[in-house]
Amino acid sequence: MILKGEKRKVRPEDQEVLLGWENQRQLVLSLSFIKHQHGQELLEPSLRRQVLIANTLRQLSALVPENQVPPSDDDEEDWGSMSAEPDFEVTAAVASILTALDAPMDGGPQVGLRAPLRALENLLEPGWDKAAAQAYGELWENKDVEVMRFGSLGDVTVEELFHDIDTSLLQSDGGGEDLLRCLPPLVPSPIPPPSANHCFDLDHLMEVLVKS
Amino acid sequence: MCVGVQWCFSQVKGAVDDDVAEADIISTVEFNHSGELLATGDKGGRIVIFQQEPESGNQPQCRAEYNVYSTFQSHEPEFDYLKSLEIEEKINKIRWLPQKNAAHFLLSTNDKTIKLWKISERDKRPEGYNLKEENGRYKDPYSITALRVPVFRPTDLMVEASPRRVFSNAHTYHINSISVNSDCETYLSADDLRINLWHLEITDHSFNIVDIKPANMEDLTEVITASEFHPNQCNTFVYSSSKGAVRLCDMRAAALCDQHTKIFEEPEDPNYRSFFSEIISSISDVKFSHTGRYMMTRDYLSVKIWDLNMETRPVETYQVHEYLRSKLCSLYENDCIFDKFECCWSGNDSVVMTGSYNNFFRMLDRGSGQDVTLEASRENIQPQSVLRPCNVSTGGKRKKDEIGVDSLDFNKKILHTAWHPLDNIIAVATINNLYIFNDQLN
Numbered sequence: 315m316i317l318k319g320e321k322r323k324v325r326p327e328d329q330e331v332l333l334g335w336e337n338q339r340q341l342v343l344s345l346s347f348i349k350h351q352h353g354q355e356l357l358e359p360s361l362r363r364q365v366l367i368a369n370t371l372r373q374l375s376a377l378v379p380e381n382q383v384p385p386s387d388d389d390e391e392d393w394g395s396m397s398a399e400p401d402f403e404v405t406a407a408v409a410s411i412l413t414a415l416d417a418p419m420d421g422g423p424q425v426g427l428r429a430p431l432r433a434l435e436n437l438l439e440p441g442w443d444k445a446a447a448q449a450y451g452e453l454w455e456n457k458d459v460e461v462m463r464f465g466s467l468g469d470v471t472v473e474e475l476f477h478d479i480d481t482s483l484l485q486s487d488g489g490g491e492d493l494l495r496c497l498p499p500l501v502p503s504p505i506p507p508p509s510a511n512h513c514f515d516l517d518h519l520m521e522v523l524v525k526s
Numbered sequence: 527m528c529v530g531v532q533w534c535f536s537q538v539k540g541a542v543d544d545d546v547a548e549a550d551i552i553s554t555v556e557f558n559h560s561g562e563l564l565a566t567g568d569k570g571g572r573i574v575i576f577q578q579e580p581e582s583g584n585q586p587q588c589r590a591e592y593n594v595y596s597t598f599q600s601h602e603p604e605f606d607y608l609k610s611l612e613i614e615e616k617i618n619k620i621r622w623l624p625q626k627n628a629a630h631f632l633l634s635t636n637d638k639t640i641k642l643w644k645i646s647e648r649d650k651r652p653e654g655y656n657l658k659e660e661n662g663r664y665k666d667p668y669s670i671t672a673l674r675v676p677v678f679r680p681t682d683l684m685v686e687a688s689p690r691r692v693f694s695n696a697h698t699y700h701i702n703s704i705s706v707n708s709d710c711e712t713y714l715s716a717d718d719l720r721i722n723l724w725h726l727e728i729t730d731h732s733f734n735i736v737d738i739k740p741a742n743m744e745d746l747t748e749v750i751t752a753s754e755f756h757p758n759q760c761n762t763f764v765y766s767s768s769k770g771a772v773r774l775c776d777m778r779a780a781a782l783c784d785q786h787t788k789i790f791e792e793p794e795d796p797n798y799r800s801f802f803s804e805i806i807s808s809i810s811d812v813k814f815s816h817t818g819r820y821m822m823t824r825d826y827l828s829v830k831i832w833d834l835n836m837e838t839r840p841v842e843t844y845q846v847h848e849y850l851r852s853k854l855c856s857l858y859e860n861d862c863i864f865d866k867f868e869c870c871w872s873g874n875d876s877v878v879m880t881g882s883y884n885n886f887f888r889m890l891d892r893g894s895g896q897d898v899t900l901e902a903s904r905e906n907i908q909p910q911s912v913l914r915p916c917n918v919s920t921g922g923k924r925k926k927d928e929i930g931v932d933s934l935d936f937n938k939k940i941l942h943t944a945w946h947p948l949d950n951i952i953a954v955a956t957i958n959n960l961y962i963f964n965d966q967l968n
Contacts (some may be wrong), residue, residue: 338855345859356663361718362749362768363864371749374801379624472929 343374529952532966533900535908536590539566539576540959542904552955554942558622558630561946564592564953565632566960567617571601573634575645581709585627590951590964596645598687601636613638617724619704621713623726626679631690642691642726650678653704655677692865696722696732703753709760713736715754716765721783736765736785749872752811758818772823773832790821790832792839802854802863810866815875816947822870822878827851829880829890844890844897847882849920849931862936875952881940884929885956886916902940902954912966 349367353359537666541550549570564576577595604613615636623631628647654676658664701719706713714735715722721736740746748769756762761777773786794803806826810874813822820841821832827848830840846867850857857863862883869880881887882899899916906913919928942955950965 339801342855342858349861360864362751362808365749366808366864369804370801372803382568481900509816 339374342370345378346371421515531654532961532965533913533952535913535961536909536951536964537592537962538904538907538959539574539592539962546958551956552942552958552960553616553618554620555944555953555955555960556620556622556632557944557946557953558632559624559947561951563595563622564631565620565622566921566955567600567620567634567786568958569614569616571599571615571636572615573600573617573620573632573643574818575599584887586806589949590962591798592962596685596687598643599641600634600640600641604638618701621704621706623706624710626710633704633706635701635704635715638694638697638722640693640704641689642693644686644690646686646687646688648684649681650688652676675945679915682867691726691729693724693732696724702751704765705753705755705766707760708758714753714763716750716757718749721750721753721763721765723777729781733781735777735781737782737784751809751948754812754814756818757816764812764814764821766809766812766823768808768887769804770809770825772809772812772821772832788834788837790823790837790840792830798851800854802858805858805863806854811868813871816873817863817875820840820869820875822869824867824880826863826865826867829869829878831878833894844878844888844893846880846888847918848884849918853931857936860936862939865939866941867939868942869894870943871946872945879945879952881943881945883952884934884938885937885938886918887938887940887943889953900963902956902959904959910966913963 346367350364350371353364353367529907540552540835541547545550547570549568549572551569551584552566553569557563558565562578563694563863564578566576568574573596576592579591579593584923601616604617606613614637617634617636619633619635621633621885622728623633623642625631629644632643632645634641634643634965653660656665656670656673656676692700695713697715697717697720697955699719701715701717703716704713709942712723712725715724715732716736717892719739720734723735724732724734735913736750738748738750745945748767748771751766751768754763756764756909761776763783764772764774764775765854768774770791772790774788775783776787777783779785779787794807809825811822811824817819819834819835823830823832824846825838827850828846830841833841854863867881869878869964871878876891876893878890878892879887880890885902887902888897888899899918900913901916914927917925917928918934919925919930940956941956944953946952952963954961954963
């Protein structure tokens with residue numbers, strides 16, 4: 315029993331345990347940082363993997379022992395709940411992990427309040443005619459045996475883009491500009507909610523295609 | 527049905543050589559509802575469907591003979607130019623629709639797009655068109671002097687796979703699950719943060735029913751790992767998370783199911799607490815029993831059976847490879863700790879199966895409490911040869927026919943398994959081979 319005012323001393327066997335624990339903590343910490351960096355470079359980034367690594371980093375940063383004193387029988391301090399000042403470097407790293415995950419995936423302004431039963435219409439470009447979208451989707455109904463193949467942008471010519479257009483669109487008022495807006499997407503990609511910048515980028519892309 | 531059943535080798539599909547092409551890696555395996563068809567998907571975006579051979583009266587043990595029925599390219603690699611992201615063609619999941627007519631339908635999905643495929647047979651072809659030649663070229667209309675009625679004539683059996691629906695542009699994150707509802711009209715698709723509800727006839731609309739994405743991504747601590755509809759209750763589905771919880775949702779309670787109806791979560795055992803506790807608690811698969819009363823979850827080290835009427839703890843827990851608990855740091859280092867193992871029920875829900883490393887797979891008998899470890903290996907592929915149980919030794923002394931923990935090959939992992947819905951026939955996928963086993967008939 316430790317008397318009042320008596321300085322607690324680290325027992326040799328406890329110090330060994332503490333060192334082992336701290337070594338493993340440092341090892342796992344460094345591994346986690348390396349994994350975070352490699353995760354960013356992976357061709358197939360896994361959100362689950364990155365979140366688990368980030369949570370591990372959080373946990374490790376919260377387990378910094380303050381006085382480097384192992385628990386004794388009289389001390390009810392729990393190893394698992396030892397915490398001091400959170401490691402700010404780790405916290406910043408965790409924040410950067412998770413913020414970086416959001417940028418390439420779900421970019422653009424957040425969707426507003428979700429109304430119940432609001433159908434998420436498959437994300438369409440501004441000016442995309444819904445009838446054209448339906449006509450494009452109905453192309454699948456007429457496909458026989460051959461599987462539709464999606465080629466890369468380099469394989470697609472302007473003439474091939476026009477092949478997918480429902481010819482009834484040619485009779486709509488507005489002429490060529492409407493036709494350009496009704497072009498199917500170049501690649502089947504998830505499109506963020508419309509925003510001013512997004513519209514500008516798509517318009518610019520269309521301009522380049524028309525000129526080419 | 528009990529683990530005392532002897533399992534025999536039936537067939538192995540896939541390349542023989544050890545040089546494995548990335549595209550040939552099997553990524554999903556699924557029997558259809560009758561067990562007649564067995565579908566596999568691979569990293570190259572292809573689907574291969576095997577068909578069970580009609581059982582021969584003289585050789586009932588050959589009931590587990592499956593031959594190629596159809597092969598087709600389901601998904602192609604894509605590139606999202608706006609986000610500079612490559613979309614892999616790997617087939618993440620296949621789910622069969624209940625059969626309603628002669629044709630078969632299945633849903634297949636990669637990370638972003640779900641497709642509905644129709645697999646149909648054609649053994650007749652029309653002949654005698656008035657306007658077209660037999661080779662398909664159009665005739666000169668002025669050369670036609672008489673009309674005739676085209677007729678159907680028998681031809682060689684052809685199996686055609688045609689895409690009937692494409693459900694795209696509804697998932698920002700990677701799709702990990704699809705599940706067909708018992709109403710046979712709707713299905714759900716789940717990615718890391720959201721679950722959408724689709725109607726099979728409608729491709730340009732889907733309803734978001736779960737969204738766990740926080741307003742600030744820095745607050746993200748949990749992702750969705752798997753999701754499934756209840757087999758009988760069309761209003762009920764579950765989804766599992768990376769924090770080891772399973773949430774059951776009732777679509778009748780609210781259109782947006784962010785608030786769960788039940789949450790199944792077991793408190794952590796303080797004796798086993800480690801730096802990796804959360805990672806190994808992450809649920810990689812969740813499956814309802816055929817009856818719908820129970821639910822099975824697979825985390826990194828164990829399989830748990832839950833009674834849907836009790837949320838506080840599982841009714842049964844089986845250790846899959848407890849000998850790996852002391853190796854978690856190494857498994858974290860080599861990324862194996864992030865492997866997502868699947869699990870499956872036997873047809874009568876009495877036995878569950880899941881994969882492990884070294885091409886081992888585990889059969890866990892719920893009735894007797896017994897378990898057995900078997901190996902999918904090319905060293906034992908004599909037709910109907912009986913599989914011998916395998917043992918892993920953890921101590922210093924190793925018995926004969928035991929393998930040490932440090933000798934396990936962690937590159938040989940069985941992530942995908944499937945059990946015939948009506949018979950003791952199982953399909954086990956190694957990296958690029960599909961093994962089919964059946965029980966030994968007395």
